[in-house]
Amino acid sequence: MTEVLSAPLVVEFPFTRSLGPVQSAFLTGLRERTVLGVRTGDDRVLVPPVEYDPVTSAELRELVEVGATGTVTTWAWNPDPGRNQPLSTPFAWVLVRLDGADTAMLHALDAAGPDAVSTGMRVRIRWAAERVGAITDIACFEPDDGTGPPERAATAHHGEFTDPVTGIVAPARLDYVYSPGRAQTRYLAALADRKMIGERCPSCRKVYIPPRGACPTCGVATEEQVEVGPGGTITTFCIVNIKARGLDIEVPYVYAHIALDGADLALHGRIGGLPYDQVRMGMRVEPVWSDDGGFPDHYRPTGEPDAGYDTYKEMV
């Protein structure tokens, strides 16, 4: 049995999201240390506020200001904070109903330990030092020792601020350990020896490269390994004119589908070793292996006569 290959895989992207008018007022308000809610048709105050009533779907636009103090409605002690969570020391997740609101919001509560937290306890917002118009402008909640402002009812608010935020950028990074599975492990292991190993379907006899473990036509496992190439035929190609970020290849260059001899599915690769405008369908090519890693860096012409169209038309 082959060793399981693995490699780190990071998926990271900043989502840029626009805000509706209620969300914009709420997040801008947080920047200005003002907490806004929205009043529903049945006179409930939702905090955090939403654009549409979660029960009736009616459009909601009547903004109100609520307190920066509130009451814990439920809590959970987190002894092992994650790297992105609001606090780096153990804290309580809390739902807090702010004074003047009828609903609760989720956030973190900085407390000494689980014994210092209870349902019904009074808490107040600890504002972040730098605020940008985001839910994290509330750094966390902290226990209210009674020195905070008294409980208050919601009061009307115009919701207008100078320079309102109209969007958020939400970064997200997830870390994975990628493992390729049986078929691709066999393929990658052979590449290290500069061999191209495809796999044959036991039902339709087609040879797939790179193999993915299943014949997509028959839905059965491909387990017979078949060495293919190294020679192959260009079945189709395109000319790349825009430089990819981080890729050190001069444009224009040719990217092609290549039917390796003995394979029934074309794989793709870059064509080098001749001017881009001389590449043609049917051209015979062979891999040029990378110096440091076991993979074909690109393919170059072999100088053999071109293959006839009939020999590769099934793979175009």
Next chain:
Amino acid sequence: MRDVAIVAFAQSRHARSTAEVSEVELLMPVLHEAFDQVELKASDIGFTCSGSSDYLAGRAFSFTMALDGVGAWPPISESHVEMDGAWALYEAWVKILTGEADTALVYSYGKSSPGDVREVLTRQLDPYYVAPLWPDPVALAALQARALIDAGHTSEPELAGVAARSRASARDNPYAQLTSVRDGGEYVVQPLRRQDCPPVGDGAAAIVLAAGDTARRLCARPAWIRGLDHRIEAHSLGVRDLTDSPSTRLAAERAGLFDAPVDTAELHAPFTSQEVVLRRALRLGDEVDVNPSGGPLAANPIMAAGLIRLGEAAARIHRGDSDRAVAHATSGPCLQQNLVAVLEGDVK
């Protein structure tokens, strides 16, 4: 309305990690087993629907790769949902009800092992107000559990009982991942202890649906879907009453659950505290056998665990161990969205 039944169910042996196989290599044997049970092949199937999420393993368009395991040529009628496979089953059921298909293949799979599933699942939350805080599913379930304890609906010892019963039941289930609660006493997020949480793992499941006489031909005792409904609640946790599940109750009403008693319930309650909520919403008494498979506390392959509830309930009807069963699937934090199916076997 056409009669539609679950006629085959197969699942993988769920495991903490299946790093040695790709998703299609994990799924394909399960598909073959489901086909073999009814002696069908892919070309006999009228409609294929799957459920999975690329976020779990971090592989873009992994569901198209998984389709290689079906044998999708000549082109098949196919669909995919970024949801638990139970919702794929719902789509397939509707497809058969409309008369556009007589049979359907439903499958789902999830490989949680390549990533940190607690971080991954934060990405399904409200991106404006909640996701930037990265609250993980255990944290959110713990808020719900605290609310249940405060309301007097349960206690930590009662939750420990749910954990112990589930893992004990799983000892008869060869596909289960976790069959003991040893060393489960420490808090993950208080009040939930390790034993209150589902195991993290990889797995796959497949179900074959068939209509009317086709179902009777394929299966000695089809598990007829007498009702199937799903309902969703507001996404904002602070708007909901976390001690109740009105969406489950409404789905159950619409599925006809309360028209007659059931003997079996397969509940998609990944956390012990959520079983407490579901038992109340579904009005399950002590006479009902709840999660005889061990449920998601014994194996919780995300995206497949809900479909497995339908499969386990159906398999008990196939074997003659149940005559009327309820199966439940959930999605989202704190039982936000719920699907309820009522399954029946013909009188023996």
